[in-house]
Structures are given as C-alpha cells and as structure tokens.
Amino acid sequence: MxxxxxxxxxxxxxxxxxxxxxxxxxxxxxxxxxxxxxxxxxxxxxxxxxxxxxxxxxxxxxxxxxxxxxxxxxxxxxxxxxxxxxxxxxxxxxxxxxxxxxxxxxGCAEFHVRASQADEAPLLQQILEDLPEARALNDRIREGDRDPGLPLALGELVAHEVQARQEALAADLTEALLPFSREHLAHSPSGTDFLNLSLLVPDEQQEVLRTAQADLAARMGGDVDLRFSGPLPPYTFVT
Structure with a gap:
C-alpha cells in the first residue's frame, strides 16, 4: 500500500x-x-x-x-x-x-527572518536629501517642468538607490544574526521583502536570538518591518 x-x-x-x-x-x-x-x-x-x-x-x-x-x-x-x-x-x-x-x-531548530520596508516615505525623503541629482530632478518637476523624461529619470534613479540601500541593510542584518546560528541560507526575497533568511539555531542560542531581534527592531524604528518565525523543523537544512 x-x-x-x-x-x-x-x-x-x-x-x-x-x-x-x-x-x-x-x-x-x-x-x-x-x-x-x-x-x-x-x-x-x-x-x-x-x-x-x-x-x-x-x-x-x-x-x-x-x-x-x-x-x-x-x-x-x-x-x-x-x-x-x-x-x-x-x-x-x-x-x-x-x-x-x-x-x-x-539540538537545533530553524528560524526564518524576513524584512520589508514598512514605510517607504522616510527612505525616499532621505534619498532626495542625499542625492543632489535626485533632488534636482524632483525640484524641476515640482516647479512645473513638463519634460516627459523627468519622472522616468527620477523614478529609475530612486528605484536603483532604494534597491542598493535595501541590499546593504539586508547584508547588515544577516551579519548581525549569523553569530546566533550554526548554518544559514539566504533565499531570494519575494513580494515587498528585501530579506529572506533561514537560520539553523542551536537551542542554547534561541533566547539570545529573540533578544537580538528586539534590539534590531528597536534600532530600525518603525520604518522596517522585521519578522521572525520559529522555532521550526529544519526543512531548509535537510540535505
């Protein structure tokens, strides 16, 4: 049967x-x-x-x-x-x-860590403040310049910078979490997430990981939605 x-x-x-x-x-x-x-x-x-x-x-x-x-x-x-x-x-x-x-x-369990931008407005404002070329394009649009290429140029510039900053943040978060894991695997993010990470966490590190989660969430404020799930069966690490 x-x-x-x-x-x-x-x-x-x-x-x-x-x-x-x-x-x-x-x-x-x-x-x-x-x-x-x-x-x-x-x-x-x-x-x-x-x-x-x-x-x-x-x-x-x-x-x-x-x-x-x-x-x-x-x-x-x-x-x-x-x-x-x-x-x-x-x-x-x-x-x-x-x-x-x-x-x-x-002695291990799997934890999933995902992160997305909870509110993009502060990030977009920061990009406009940091990048003179983005600020100049935005000013021209706000002042009534009807060049049809301006919104596209601004959108491409900002989108590229958002991706670069989110990738850097994902790398920073991963580096901060790796000391609590025995193994890890980064997955391709989906939807609005910019981080999709699996951690194989020893039992004795799980409470420390939860403390680290709270510290990271507090450090990032409300602009980033940081989500942990676990402990879970270690599907990702069965090889």
Missing part, C-alpha cells in the same frame, strides 16, 4: 504518535518503518495527497511533535513511497548520509 512519509529519525527516538492525525480524507494511524539505526514516520494513504489546509496542518503538527522529543529530518510536504519495502531500502541505502544529517541538526 502507498505510504505518506513525514520524517526520518534515529531508531531510538521516542516517536510518540498518539493523538496525532495523518494526512488524507480518512487518515490512517501513524506508524514507523525501521531499517537498522533509522526509522521513518509514515501513514498509509489511499488517495493522492494535495496541499490542502487540513493536510498541510497535519503534516506540520507531526513534525513539530516529533521535534520536541529529539532531532528529526523533516520531509517536505507531499513525499510518498509505494510500500514499506521501498522505504526500508531508501533508509538502508542512505543510512550514512541520514545519520550525518541528524548529527548535524542535533
């Missing part, structure tokens, strides 16, 4: 599964498939699993529950296998890599 695979643990992980619900319209009980020193947490499925809210939530709750009792390798949503034998073969074939990854992630 096909299986949905949630995560990989060491064989001696407690894997307390009572009270947890698996994915699917009619969820099967969670169970484990073990091969040597490794176990996979799975549930039987009889349908194609799609990323519906209920199933995404069930998947995440399993990961978070397991993570509270020890290190895990959380699999991304949607990982399936045709049967128990296939899972055992994968565990056996990749045992050394999985054990090394579990050792690397021991």
């Amino acid at each position: 096909p299986l949905y695979v949630y995560s990989i643990t060491t064989e001696d992980h407690p894997r307390r599964l009572d009270g947890l619900s698996g994915v699917g319209t009619d969820p099967s009980p969670l169970r484990t498939v073990t091969a040597g020193p490794l176990s996979a947490v799975v549930s039987d499925i009889s349908e194609e699993i799609r990323p519906k809210r209920r199933d995404l939530t069930a998947h995440q709750e399993v990961q978070e529950s397991l993570m509270r009792d020890g290190v895990i390798l959380p699999l991304q949503f949607g990982y399936t296998a045709p049967d128990d034998l296939t899972v055992r073969q994968v565990l056996e074939r990749n045992a050394d890599d999985y054990l090394a990854a579990l050792a690397r992630l021991e």
Whole structure:
C-alpha cells in the first residue's frame, strides 16, 4: 500500500504518535518503518495527497511533535513511497548520509527572518536629501517642468538607490544574526521583502536570538518591518 512519509529519525527516538492525525480524507494511524539505526514516520494513504489546509496542518503538527522529543529530518510536504519495502531500502541505502544529517541538526531548530520596508516615505525623503541629482530632478518637476523624461529619470534613479540601500541593510542584518546560528541560507526575497533568511539555531542560542531581534527592531524604528518565525523543523537544512 502507498505510504505518506513525514520524517526520518534515529531508531531510538521516542516517536510518540498518539493523538496525532495523518494526512488524507480518512487518515490512517501513524506508524514507523525501521531499517537498522533509522526509522521513518509514515501513514498509509489511499488517495493522492494535495496541499490542502487540513493536510498541510497535519503534516506540520507531526513534525513539530516529533521535534520536541529529539532531532528529526523533516520531509517536505507531499513525499510518498509505494510500500514499506521501498522505504526500508531508501533508509538502508542512505543510512550514512541520514545519520550525518541528524548529527548535524542535533539540538537545533530553524528560524526564518524576513524584512520589508514598512514605510517607504522616510527612505525616499532621505534619498532626495542625499542625492543632489535626485533632488534636482524632483525640484524641476515640482516647479512645473513638463519634460516627459523627468519622472522616468527620477523614478529609475530612486528605484536603483532604494534597491542598493535595501541590499546593504539586508547584508547588515544577516551579519548581525549569523553569530546566533550554526548554518544559514539566504533565499531570494519575494513580494515587498528585501530579506529572506533561514537560520539553523542551536537551542542554547534561541533566547539570545529573540533578544537580538528586539534590539534590531528597536534600532530600525518603525520604518522596517522585521519578522521572525520559529522555532521550526529544519526543512531548509535537510540535505
């Protein structure tokens, strides 16, 4: 029977599964498939699993529950296998890599850090004050110069400067946060964000990281929206 695979643990992980619900319209009980020193947490499925809210939530709750009792390798949503034998073969074939990854992630959780410009007005005003060429273009427009190229030139100049300053701020924030992490990975920002960063944070650094978050937010004032989420299963660092 096909299986949905949630995560990989060491064989001696407690894997307390009572009270947890698996994915699917009619969820099967969670169970484990073990091969040597490794176990996979799975549930039987009889349908194609799609990323519906209920199933995404069930998947995440399993990961978070397991993570509270020890290190895990959380699999991304949607990982399936045709049967128990296939899972055992994968565990056996990749045992050394999985054990090394579990050792690397021991005692850590993932934190996501995102930042966006909460209010662009102060930044735009600062750019006009700092760049004489931008200030001159803006003055010409305000004084009634109807040259159609002026707004485009000003917009391009300001947009380039906004990007440069946000990239510099993202680099500064990353540098300030790296001492609290064992590993990090910078992702391409999306939407209005200029920073999208994943940190692998040891347990003993998590409270210090929260203090650093508050200090950074206070230092930047209300112009930057700095958002932290975690502790989370370390999806980003499962390699």
